[in-house]
Every structure is written in structure tokens, then in C-alpha cells.
Amino acid sequence: MAQENKNGLEVIPRDSAKIKKIWMTALILLVVTAVEFLLAFTMERGMLLYIIFIVLTIVKAKYIMMEFMHLGDEVKPLFYSIIVPLIFLIWLIIALFREGADIFLMRW
């Protein structure tokens, strides 16, 4: 497998543990999606179901960002400079949902 090429870039052999971890992450993502799909038809629609969906989505987002995008392997300052600004979104969620609810009251 380890072939030398003309530019002298040495091919490092596959590390099966690493590749297995990638496929395990993929399996987790697919299973969580399947569970969401299943819950959509077995549970009654309501706040509880929505919260479960949002939690499962954040679980999936965590796996994609930490395992696939390797954000967890970056140095801490880089990690936090990506994660901390997302705090602003909490404000946006509160502000816009409040706005939407008020428009509902004015309309109906």
C-alpha cells in the first residue's frame, strides 16, 4: 500500500481505529435522525416533542462540529471564539419570538 511517489510525499498507512470512529459517528447521526423520524409519528405533537427534537438536533450538531469539523481538536481560544459569539443568538430567539407572539395578539 505504501507507495513512494515522484514528489516524495510519503503515504501514511490507514489507521483503522480512526476510520472506525468516523463510521461510528456516522451511525450515531443516522440513528438519531431515525429516532426523530419515528417520534414524529408516534408521539403527540406538543411542547414536549418539540423540546425532544431540539435536544436531539443539538446532539447531532455537537457530533458534526466536534467529530467531523474537528473543532474539539483545535486550541481552546479558537474553540471559544467560534462558540461564545453564538450567545447573541439567545437574545435573537427571545426578542423575535416575543415579537411574533405580540403580532399574533394584534392580528387575532
Add this chain to the structure above:
Amino acid sequence: MSSTAIEIQSKRGVWGGGNEPLKASYGKLMMWFFLLSDIFTFTAFLITYGAIRVSYPAYGGEVADFVSSNEYWPIPEMIFDAIPFVHGGHFPLVFVGLMTFILILSSVTMVLAVEAGHRNDRKDVVKWMLWTLLGGITFLSCQAWEWSHFIHGTDEGSMLTYVNSVGNVVSETVYGANLLVNEYGPAPFAQLFFFITGFHGFHVTIGVFLLFLAFYQAAVGVYEGRGHYEMIEKIGLYWHFVDLVWVFVFTFFYLI
């Protein structure tokens, strides 16, 4: 345990320059900060969806008895229930579920390409890039079908009363969707569908171009000549981000 190696002091102090506090290349950092700004754009879209949705009444009856109307916000699983080749069938969320699987799998093949790039394994990089490219094109084709079905609508349509483009109140059967009126629910429902899935699809389209570029350059040996496969890593970040956004679109647009 004394070490005989001579330590070369290359420290020039914090302000001396030459420091790499984030230990990542310029290109990777810029990709991360671009993605951060893109996260804000997409979450703004999705939160807008939520805000507009709560400004309309929710459908109060049983899910099974759901009938489309522009009086209340529709239940997504009753709207997105079509699959190709079966006319008029009721297969709720099956097609978008399939699209989600395709995109997650193409994200997996992408991370395998990045891993192969770390090992300077040109053959593996080309193989996995090709799979990722195929996944991206399949996803886009699925979305094209989804849009086409959404725009053309069902055979029955919906009887709606609405204000038409010249400002008159009309009552008629509406088929499909456009930015003014749609058979599924209030006008913003279709508008948000077009904007959110459209903006995501636009990202996927750019991603497919980038994937093709990386696939081609890896295949002809550009990266080998460069001595590293960092471009695969940067495009990989972008492609995973597209998958990440879809995970959220799937939840907020199709499930909730």
C-alpha cells in the same frame, strides 16, 4: 534524566511577531470565521420562521383530519408527504428523511477524504471526494424535485380566499405555491420555504462546485505538488457546515 539536546530559544515575546496563538493556518481560520457569520445568517432565517409561525394561529384539530388553509399554519408532515414515481401517495417526511440520510452520508465520505488527505493518500482522497461529489449532486437533484412538487402542488389544490396581486379579494381553488399565495397555508409559509431551503440549496450548489474543484485538483496531483492536502480540509469544513445547517432545517421546517 538530564537532556543533552540544546534548546534553541526562538521566543520573541508576545508582541515580537511570528506567534500563532490559534495554531491554525490563515485559510482554515478564515473559513471558520466565514462559517460563524453564515451560522448567524441561517439562524436569523430559522428564528424568523419561528417568529412568523407563532404570529399565526396553530392548527387545533386532529393531525389525521388536517386540511390545508391559509387561516392557520400547516402541519409539515401533512404537507411534505410526496415521493417521486408515486402519484398522489401519502408518505409523510419519507423523501426529506432520505435527503437527510444522503447529506449525512456525503458528510461522512468528506471526513474520510480529509482523513486520507492527512495521510497524503491521493488515491483515497480522490475516491472519497468522488463519493462526496455524488452525494452532493444527488441531494441537489432531490431538492429540485421537492421544489418542483411544492410549486406545482397537488391534484386537489385548496379552496382559499385571499388578496390577489391587483388587490382584489378572490375565492378560488389554488394549486401549488408561489410568493403570493399557496395551497398549503398562509403566504409566508411558502415564502419561508423558498428562502430557507433555497438559501441552503444555494450553499450546496457552491459546495458541489468546490468539491468538484478539489476532486479535480487532487486527481491531477496539484495538492501532491503543494505538499499538503489542506484545501480538502477547508472545503471539508464548508461541506460539514452545509450538513449542519440541513440538520437544523430538517428539525425546524419539517419536524416541528
